[in-house]
Amino acid sequence: AQSVSQHNHHVILSEAASLELGCNYSYGGTVNLFWYVQYPGQHLQLLLKYFSGDPLVKGIKGFEAEFIKSKFSFNLRKPSVQWSDTAEYFCAVLVGGFQKLVFGTGTRLLVSP
Amino acid sequence: DTGVSQDPRHKITKRGQNVTFRCDPISEHNRLYWYRQTLGQGPEFLTYFQNEAQLEKSRLLSDRFSAERPKGSFSTLEIQRTEQGDSAMYLCASSSESDTQYFGPGTRLTVL
Numbered sequence: 326a327q328s329v330s331q332h333n334h335h336v337i338l339s340e341a342a343s344l345e346l347g348c349n350y351s352y353g354g355t356v357n358l359f360w361y362v363q364y365p366g367q368h369l370q371l372l373l374k375y376f377s378g379d380p381l382v383k384g385i386k387g388f389e390a391e392f393i394k395s396k397f398s399f400n401l402r403k404p405s406v407q408w409s410d411t412a413e414y415f416c417a418v419l420v421g422g423f424q425k426l427v428f429g430t431g432t433r434l435l436v437s438p
Numbered sequence: 439d440t441g442v443s444q445d446p447r448h449k450i451t452k453r454g455q456n457v458t459f460r461c462d463p464i465s466e467h468n469r470l471y472w473y474r475q476t477l478g479q480g481p482e483f484l485t486y487f488q489n490e491a492q493l494e495k496s497r498l499l500s501d502r503f504s505a506e507r508p509k510g511s512f513s514t515l516e517i518q519r520t521e522q523g524d525s526a527m528y529l530c531a532s533s534s535e536s537d538t539q540y541f542g543p544g545t546r547l548t549v550l
Binding site: 329357368415424428431 | 531537
């Protein structure tokens, strides 16, 4: 079965620190990859997505992610985090031929001012 | 910009009661999804509609769960004879052919 692993369950950073959240998926076929973010008290929002083309994708609020097919990875990065980035981040894969998202367990990011 | 809406936002019920949740997708979206999220986990897929047709159901969806999308617009998710293990956040999402799913705020169910 398809699965998504997020290595860090909780991350605590100071403002201006760099961020990298790991995401690995297990599926050998064509995949569409997503990062969603859930700010406190809000619903899931799309941060960025990869369907095809340039493996380095840029999203909202200065986030980017790199798809590395050989490593089955889609890590999320931001060079300098802000207090407002405090949220839970979910990596997800939409498996080709199916119409469901498979999510990781999420990473809670706390950015201290 | 009207997103996905869900009603109610919170539901507290006693074990054994039936509950029904409603989801209104983004108007031009023909695909609608239900997910369930429990504490410390990511959302888990429950079922998927394309227009009014229910095309896929997860094994998580026991016989006590039923979902409908009668006119290809809004959808309802009913849970019969609720159990404490049904306590979770029930999320609805919709998409067009672009495959990007947009989520609603969810319905938080608490079964006492």
